[in-house]
Amino acid sequence: MQYLTPSSSGINLKSLIRSKIQSHLVVPSRLVIKCAYRFESSNAAANTGTINTNGAPSTYNAGHVGASRADWQSSCAILASKVVSQQQDTEMSGGAGNITAVNGHTMIDLDLVAINDNQPKPLTITDLSPAPMHGAQLRVAYQGVPGAYSEAAAGKAYPKCEAIPCDQFEVAFQAVELWIADRAVLPVENSLGGSIHRNYDLLLRHRLHIVGEVQLPVHHCLLALPGVRKEYLTRVISHPQALAQCELTLTKLGLNVAREAVDDTAGAAEYIAANNLRDTAAIASARAADLYGLQILAEGIQDDSSNVTRFVMLAREPIIPRTDRPFKTSIVFAHHEGTSVLFKVLSAFAFRNISLTKIESRPHRNRPIRVVDDANVGTAKHFEYMFYVDFEASMADVRAQNALAEVQEFTSFLRVLGSYPMDMTPWCPSRED
Numbered sequence: 001m002q003y004l005t006p007s008s009s010g011i012n013l014k015s016l017i018r019s020k021i022q023s024h025l026v027v028p029s030r031l032v033i034k035c036a037y038r039f040e041s042s043n044a045a046a047n048t049g050t051i052n053t054n055g056a057p058s059t060y061n062a063g064h065v066g067a068s069r070a071d072w073q074s075s076c077a078i079l080a081s082k083v084v085s086q087q088q089d090t091e092m093s094g095g096a097g098n099i100t101a102v103n104g105h106t107m108i109d110l111d112l113v114a115i116n117d118n119q120p121k122p123l124t125i126t127d128l129s130p131a132p133m134h135g136a137q138l139r140v141a142y143q144g145v146p147g148a149y150s151e152a153a154a155g156k157a158y159p160k161c162e163a164i165p166c167d168q169f170e171v172a173f174q175a176v177e178l179w180i181a182d183r184a185v186l187p188v189e190n191s192l193g194g195s196i197h198r199n200y201d202l203l204l205r206h207r208l209h210i211v212g213e214v215q216l217p218v219h220h221c222l223l224a225l226p227g228v229r230k231e232y233l234t235r236v237i238s239h240p241q242a243l244a245q246c247e248l249t250l251t252k253l254g255l256n257v258a259r260e261a262v263d264d265t266a267g268a269a270e271y272i273a274a275n276n277l278r279d280t281a282a283i284a285s286a287r288a289a290d291l292y293g294l295q296i297l298a299e300g301i302q303d304d305s306s307n308v309t310r311f312v313m314l315a316r317e318p319i320i321p322r323t324d325r326p327f328k329t330s331i332v333f334a335h336h337e338g339t340s341v342l343f344k345v346l347s348a349f350a351f352r353n354i355s356l357t358k359i360e361s362r363p364h365r366n367r368p369i370r371v372v373d374d375a376n377v378g379t380a381k382h383f384e385y386m387f388y389v390d391f392e393a394s395m396a397d398v399r400a401q402n403a404l405a406e407v408q409e410f411t412s413f414l415r416v417l418g419s420y421p422m423d424m425t426p427w428c429p430s431r432e433d
């Protein structure tokens, strides 16, 4: 599906990256290579007409939609060339030459007054801090366009944040890795649809840390162009999770029409508006109806009124775990061979009275099959798994530390994805979009 770009005055990624450059933040070249790679893949995707990069930041409340893919590409090209030229300057001047000059009093004339604004400034502790600089707005990357539930989750977790729409989850991760955003928001499970497996895989592939969670009641609406009636509809489009969450209700509404999956709920609404599609409805939020000028044909069409999606917040740095409020810790592990290992791992928590809130398994990509030869019976083949476990304790809690020390004995791989405050907001399944 193609995202479209409604005109607005939102700040765009180009200006964000420019401001980053202007503040002379030195970006490691490794990140730029990643960035260049992303252009190629997004170009390739755009050529197939399936994905469109819409990387314009928007203030959460205002719901701005801004720059085009070209903007994003040129921004990163500027960033890449800036870094390359910085590297060339450094190479030509002999890298650490400046230090030698100062320390060794070489022929460089030290003019301590005139500071050239084009020189890179050293990183400070604030640049490395997981929190934004005092007074700065937290920038939160999410997948989708304004009106998506992920945007609402960003607003719930960080009420005054600047929400930055990204066309893919991968881009949201990279936005944080490249310091374009401070956080990424990622849906990981839904009460009706279950776990969002692809996002678990992304957590493992990237090195970001979980620093928070929010549970967002998801209240779906059926949206169409003004004047369109249910009888005119030949298809309903939305995010696959949203389609699954409304399956029964659509049938009850007599909508036995084609269902088509698109990248996000609000993107579906935007697509209908921009293409003036009078035979198509979208499943999306009431806010998406407002933003894209659609009417609400039916409200609360999720099959279960207490439909809720859990999102996690990701940052470059972990937060310091505490014990003065309820914390959750998420881990992922693979175990050594042996059938009783999973039981042993889980009992490490049970013996310490640590509750598990979630366990999820995903096939081990690098080692999908374990072969067990038995001369008499033949060859048994088991799937190998990565296990994702959430438990109710902070990493600052000695019980959690001991449990993990024990888990480590049975596992071939163990990573703490994050230790973060639990979402303790009162449960209220009414509409929140």
Ligand SMILES: O=C(O)C(=O)C[C@]1(C(=O)O)C=C[C@@H](O)C=C1
Pocket: 143, 144, 147, 148, 149, 150, 151, 187, 190, 196, 218, 239, 241, 242, 263, 264, 265, 266, 309
């Ligand atoms: O498409 C959106 O609006 C999203 O934010 C994505 C998403 C998901 O990935 O599950 C989030 C919440 C809803 O469960 C439906 C879709």
